[in-house]
């Protein structure tokens with residue numbers, strides 16, 4: 001094991017800080033220095049708060065020196081996707097329309113991170129308003145994949161994934177609407193978890209698609225993710241869609257999985273995914289199948305399940321998510337905050353609103369607003385939005401039926417490894433395919449994690465484990481069990497990044 | 501201005517079909533979806549938060565008190581209460597609407613299928629309620645620098661979001677046919693009844709002049725026996741009197757167009773308080789497509805039957821029933837009670853009685869002198885600057901013989917212009933009845949001396965002739981004598 005602080009997992013850092021092997025200030029400084037050294041190349045961060053992070057770290061050190069009780073992850077630094085509002089810290093959702101906006105309040109999960117006394121390193125890059133699978137749609141430039149800087153880091157949460165993959169942060173917050181935590185995790189060799197919808201508060205999460213958005217942890221392994229998951233989860237009265245139930249015991253599940261025993265666990269493989277596997281790269285399928293073999297060796301039983309409605313998941317998603325987005329993004333009009341364009345005394349109020357949106361939104365956001373507006377418009381709403389809601393119900397039923405016979409469902413996380421910049425921006429559908437395997441669980445609302453399982457053409461491949469609603473623990477257990485079969489974390493084998 | 505028919509010609513040729521949409525601001529302590537205060541009249545933008553300003557990331561939480569109030573309104577309007585209901589988004593851009601969508605209800609309103617019974621000209625009408633739903637109010641925009649105060653041509657627009665997010669209940673009637681020439685009166689009677697019902701529930705102050713109750717009037721005309729015509733929707737109808745005027749004007753305007761073979765366009769019109777006319781607004785043909793869809797940020801509501809029944813049991817006596825009870829207590833004929841209702845005087849009279857006046861006196865003042873004053877001023881009775889307690893005080897002074905009717909009317913003059921209570925006005929203006937018997941006797945003696953022939957007649961038993969002497973005494977005392985007392989003194993002095 002390396003001696004470098006930045007190579008340690010969050011669990012190790014937490015123990016090290018508590019046991020006095022290093023201080024939180026030392027730990028936080030190490031990650032801030034790493035950011036200084038290489039983020040000029042990777043460009044994972046939109047904003048870095050050295051002062052704030054070190055202030056929190058110093059408080060934790062003082063508490064520990066005074067023998068005070070601290071939270072599990074106290075003193076372990078974290079990066080936050082720029083779609084989550086942070087009081088006093090710029091929050092843009094990687095959009096020009098929010099350039100310079102300083103939120104006057106904290107998201108619930110940020111409050112919890114602050115309660116846990118985790119130093120906040122800064123805000124990470126993403127596709128604008130979380131719409132995209134490559135982070136190429138950020139209004140502030142692209143983030144590079146630490147495994148190959150000619151390739152995308154996934155999206156929308158490419159910044160959080162790249163920050164963790166390049167060891168600029170031990171942990172990060174992501175948000176997953178159609179795969180935005182899991183797909184970047186898969187293509188950067190990091191661990192990403194989309195918790196059960198409603199189990200993590202959306203209050204303070206800049207809305208893309210309200211019925212799908214879920215914040216969750218990005219880490220290097222299952223246990224770290226589980227520790228963060230438990231720190232931010234739990235009922236929030238400010239989010240009416242929050243589930244008022246105990247947080248599933250994900251930390252215990254990750255520890256149980258690490259023992260490498262999956263006997264009696266039934267894992268479903270979706271027949272329709274297999275049949276449609278021509279969408280997936282052979283190298284991805286090969287790495288995935290090798291991982292399945294490992295799981296079988298640990299005692300898991302593989303059961304084929306049929307989910308016929310999954311074939312419609314992608315079009316269903318691309319009707320529901322843009323519909324909700326077209327309404328959620330209506331508030332960006334230049335009247336109350338953010339960018340205001342054309343306010344020169346020559347334009348009417350309505351023109352200013354319109355010019356602001358024209359100037360402030362990027363091409364993918366505009367595409368989805370138009371798509372959603374169309375899907376909700378009179379005469380089309382039943383055929384598009386309404387029909388999509390019906391299919392969504394069928395997809396839920398497919399999952400529910402499958403979970404009657406299996407404990408979890410597994411698949412590749414994404415059909416292809418990180419692609420080269422510009423490869424898929426010309427054809428939106430090719431970009432949308434990146435979320436082929438992740439979208440169904442968003443439509444259902446159940447949890448899904450992506451754990452790195454190997455390489456294809458030298459690029460990381462992820463295994464997705466999906467669970468039933470509020471069954472987040474089984475996903476962590478299966479993922480941690482796979483990790484136990486590996487000598488080293490895939491994340492530790494990434495090529496070293498050269499600073500600029 | 502467009503041509504108008506006389507109202508009589510219009511209703512002779514066409515049958516109106518009415519529809520009313522009423523918005524009522526609930527007086528919950530906090531807003532519909534956040535914890536901000538709902539107090540009226542605060543400094544602009546002091547009652548706001550991330551939720552009602554629609555800051556990025558903020559989420560709504562429905563106000564249970566508002567849901568409860570809406571269910572109460574629904575129950576009082578004889579509606580059925582939904583077992584499964586949810587909010588929806590109504591999408592359109594407007595600067596005083598922070599989210600650029602309004603959170604409202606669409607296909608699943610909280611309450612449906614009710615009715616309100618009203619009586620006009622002794623005839624009963626049942627106004628059927630289609631739905632009662634809950635939504636949020638918008639902010640207020642002030643356009644500065646333009647000629648019209650409207651958005652077009654303004655050089656600056658200022659927005660106050662204090663009102664944004666205040667709970668608003670919308671009550672929509674079904675079309676009301678069959679009212680004929682009484683359409684304006686039926687419309688007014690319905691809005692009045694609705695207001696009284698909501699007021700009795702204590703869930704809103706329902707003050708039209710403050711905007712906490714606002715009315716849109718839908719109206720179409722058709723030839724007898726023909727299909728219903730195209731309707732217009734008149735907004736800004738913000739007093740009971742305006743409801744009546746708006747209906748009347750639309751009947752006259754639409755009938756003139758129809759007479760010339762011109763089609764009525766389905767459009768939104770605005771009521772002009774000054775002229776009593778309606779002017780065109782947005783035409784529905786070019787209207788926004790609101791792109792309604794279920795609000796994904798709010799949970800579905802499933803009001804339990806136990807809760808609904810609890811609320812039903814807590815409802816106060818319905819105003820109509822209460823009126824029947826009061827009519828009996830006050831011993832009024834149907835027609836008199838109808839006048840009381842039409843004058844919107846039920847509560848004024850009730851309060852006056854509560855302040856000590858006899859019911860007959862309370863009714864007399866409010867329906868007589870005070871109604872006349874209100875008509876002269878073109879105001880609602882309740883808007884007069886005199887309180888029920890003051891009316892009771894005034895009547896008390898009459899009962900004590902300190903004022904006669906004529907003096908009492910002069911005292912009212914003073915009270916209405918803010919000179920103080922009746923006692924204060926009487927004192928300031930020197931309007932007390934002369935009760936000094938010595939002074940009255942002297943005045944009577946003078947009158948007898950000045951009119952010996954009349955005095956002789958009275959002595960001869962012609963008591964009716966006393967009127968001449970009474971008049972002379974009243975003139976001498978500038979009306980400040982009690983006519984009854986004067987008459988008695990005269991008769992005593994000239995008794996055989």
Ligand SMILES: [Zn+2]
Nearest residue numbers: 534536549552
């Ligand atoms: Zn508020």
